[in-house]
Amino acid sequence: MIFCRQISILLMVLLMGSNxxxxxxxxxxxxxxxxxxxxxxxxDLGDVRFDxxxxxxxxxxxxRSGLFELIPRRDMLAFPSKPSDVxxxxxxxxxxxxxxxxxxxxxxxxxxxxxxSLLSLNSQKVQFTHKVRAVASQVRNLAHxxxxxxxxxxxxxxxxxxTRLAYVSVIREGDDFTYRLQVADAxxxxxxxxxxxxxxxxxxxxxxxxxxxxxxxxxxxxxxIYRQNLSSAERQQLTQFKGLNGAxxxxxxxxKLAMVLSKxxxxxxxxxxxxxxxxxxxxxxxxIDTEPAWMPDGKHLLFTSDRGGxxxxxxxxxxxxxxxxxxFQGSYNARANIAPDGRTMAMxxxxxxxxxxxxxxxxxxxxxxLTETTLDESPSVAPNGAMLMYATKRNNRGILAAVSVDxxxxxxxxxxxxxxxxxxxxxxxx
Amino acid sequence: MKTRMxxxxxxxxxxxxxxxxxxxxxxxxxxxxxxxxKTAQVESVDVEIVPVVxxxxxxxxxxxxxxxLTSESQADLLENAVVLAGNSRLVRLEGHADERGTREYNMxxxxxxxxxxxxxxxxxxVAASRIEVISFGEERAAAYGSDDDAWRLxxxxxxx
Numbered sequence: 001m002i003f004c005r006q007i008s009i010l011l012m013v014l015l016m017g018s019n020x021x022x023x024x025x026x027x028x029x030x031x032x033x034x035x036x037x038x039x040x041x042x043x044d045l046g047d048v049r050f051d052x053x054x055x056x057x058x059x060x061x062x063x064r065s066g067l068f069e070l071i072p073r074r075d076m077l078a079f080p081s082k083p084s085d086v087x088x089x090x091x092x093x094x095x096x097x098x099x100x101x102x103x104x105x106x107x108x109x110x111x112x113x114x115x116x117s118l119l120s121l122n123s124q125k126v127q128f129t130h131k132v133r134a135v136a137s138q139v140r141n142l143a144h145x146x147x148x149x150x151x152x153x154x155x156x157x158x159x160x161x162x163t164r165l166a167y168v169s170v171i172r173e174g175d176d177f178t179y180r181l182q183v184a185d186a187x188x189x190x191x192x193x194x195x196x197x198x199x200x201x202x203x204x205x206x207x208x209x210x211x212x213x214x215x216x217x218x219x220x221x222x223x224x225i226y227r228q229n230l231s232s233a234e235r236q237q238l239t240q241f242k243g244l245n246g247a248x249x250x251x252x253x254x255x256k257l258a259m260v261l262s263k264x265x266x267x268x269x270x271x272x273x274x275x276x277x278x279x280x281x282x283x284x285x286x287x288i289d290t291e292p293a294w295m296p297d298g299k300h301l302l303f304t305s306d307r308g309g310x311x312x313x314x315x316x317x318x319x320x321x322x323x324x325x326x327x328f329q330g331s332y333n334a335r336a337n338i339a340p341d342g343r344t345m346a347m348x349x350x351x352x353x354x355x356x357x358x359x360x361x362x363x364x365x366x367x368x369x370l371t372e373t374t375l376d377e378s379p380s381v382a383p384n385g386a387m388l389m390y391a392t393k394r395n396n397r398g399i400l401a402a403v404s405v406d407x408x409x410x411x412x413x414x415x416x417x418x419x420x421x422x423x424x425x426x427x428x429x430x
Numbered sequence: 431m432k433t434r435m436x437x438x439x440x441x442x443x444x445x446x447x448x449x450x451x452x453x454x455x456x457x458x459x460x461x462x463x464x465x466x467x468k469t470a471q472v473e474s475v476d477v478e479i480v481p482v483v484x485x486x487x488x489x490x491x492x493x494x495x496x497x498x499l500t501s502e503s504q505a506d507l508l509e510n511a512v513v514l515a516g517n518s519r520l521v522r523l524e525g526h527a528d529e530r531g532t533r534e535y536n537m538x539x540x541x542x543x544x545x546x547x548x549x550x551x552x553x554x555x556v557a558a559s560r561i562e563v564i565s566f567g568e569e570r571a572a573a574y575g576s577d578d579d580a581w582r583l584x585x586x587x588x589x590x
Binding site (some may be wrong): 040052113130131133134135137138141142144183192193194195196197200202204205217218219220223228230231232233234235243244246247260262266267288290291304310311332334335348355363374377378380391396403421422 | 460541
């Protein structure tokens with residue numbers, strides 16, 4: 001039986017206007033050893049003025065990836081805006097490997113169009129020229145789209161700058177708590193509020209189309225699982241069983257939600273078919289089974305279980321219900337999150353009494369610890385598999401941090417106030 | 431030639447591929463769509479808890495990742511069972527964990543601890559139907575700080 005009542009929604013004016021740069025501030029703490037040297041000639045905006053500096057947003061994106069070193073503007077001899085204005089020799093003298101030039105124009109329909117080119121200084125060729133169009137209020141998206149194109153052209157990996165983060169922020173004043181479910185751009189900007197409650201909000205999980213989030217809210221005094229549309233704020237309560245209603249995880253085809261329910265006595269993994277509203281019990285064990293995460297093939301689930309005496313990660317073949325233990329190194333491995341390659345598994349891993357984020361290569365069984373802080377949790381891999389976001393503590397406050405899956409690149413996104421936790425990196429949004 | 435593919439109103443892009451320009455480089459265009467997020471609003475319920483009147487311990491502590499009752503907790507629970515036998519009020523057992531480990535595992539761990547307490551009380555004659563179990567995992571700390579002292583106080587079940 002499913003409890004499925006539509007809840008009336010009051011829409012609220014968003015915090016966006018006063019908070020255009022978001023609550024999260026990025027600090028790059030570690031970069032790649034051999035970054036690609038790139039120069040962004042400031043885009044020629046003509047008469048157009050925007051609140052956001054598009055060139056700076058692209059620069060910040062590329063810098064945050066840790067793979068690029070950016071040439072400061074003061075070192076540039078000229079600010080060309082189209083390939084025909086570029087004196088290759090000047091840029092080569094600066095050691096530049098790639099140069100980006102571009103110019104903005106206003107279209108008759110009121111939108112803005114940025115035409116930009118990536119030039120390779122080594123081959124002295126225009127690698128591509130591309131146009132991107134947006135209304136004035138969406139120039140940050142336009143900038144991230146530019147970053148994606150540049151990143152993909154140089155690294156061969158799809159850029160994930162146009163993605164989003166969902167997370168939970170908590171502010172405590174005495175015994176009063178304010179929990180917020182927030183969504184921001186991947187760079188921390190344009191933070192917007194999805195839900196606010198004085199009871200816990202937990203475990204956001206993106207739908208694979210990036211239009212909805214599933215999460216746990218205690219707003220009724222007990223945990224229940226909800227789904228909510230980002231653009232309409234329409235929400236629906238999916239479960240309200242006795243006991244645990246937790247750890248929702250959206251299947252890759254968007255049709256199912258794996259979750260944890262303890263209605264039958266202890267925590268078990270269930271799969272909810274969203275169309276038929278039918279629940280299927282997947283685990284049957286007296287131990288704790290929790291934190292389901294779908295493999296990209298949609299046929300296997302990863303989950304945490306202490307059936308072997310300590311929390312470890314297991315993989316289930318859903319059709320056969322067969323279960324295989326994946327982790328053997330360390331006394332605590334939990335909350336698996338698999339990269340899109342289906343092979344790199346991020347998790348919380350305890351070694352010498354400290355909780356780190358680690359990745360386990362499911363093919364070679366090699367385990368790499370990615371973080372050095374002590375209370376790291378909630379790893380969420382970017383849709384391009386290059387970085388992962390996680391929650392940690394700094395100065396006794398919860399912050400979000402990112403690390404590349406090879407541990408070479410790191411940055412933090414500290415919040416200006418309160419604790420931030422449980423990051424969920426969105427899928428690709430186009 | 432133009433291929434248009436409208437994908438998502440809430441999300442980023444509409445890709446328009448335009449054909450050849452005079453340059454040897456393939457030129458195409460990305461169109462950006464509005465991505466505004468709306469807020470849902472809810473009234474959260476504050477569950478009213480009637481405090482236990484008797485002057486006996488109603489918080490029971492546990493070891494890390496464990497749900498075993500200490501002998502001290504068992505003695506305290508026996509006293510609570512006596513008090514509960516003398517009335518018919520409903521009992522709420524709130525299970526908690528310290529901040530170490532993952533949040534959803536800790537939700538399950540908090541429930542396991544509270545269930546252990548419930549089973550002990552039921553064995554002492556308290557009707558199971560009077561007892562509600564709820565886990566807050568690591569979401570509601572009793573002590574703040576990331577040290578052994580705080581963790582010890584947070585691994586608990588509160589009888590309310």
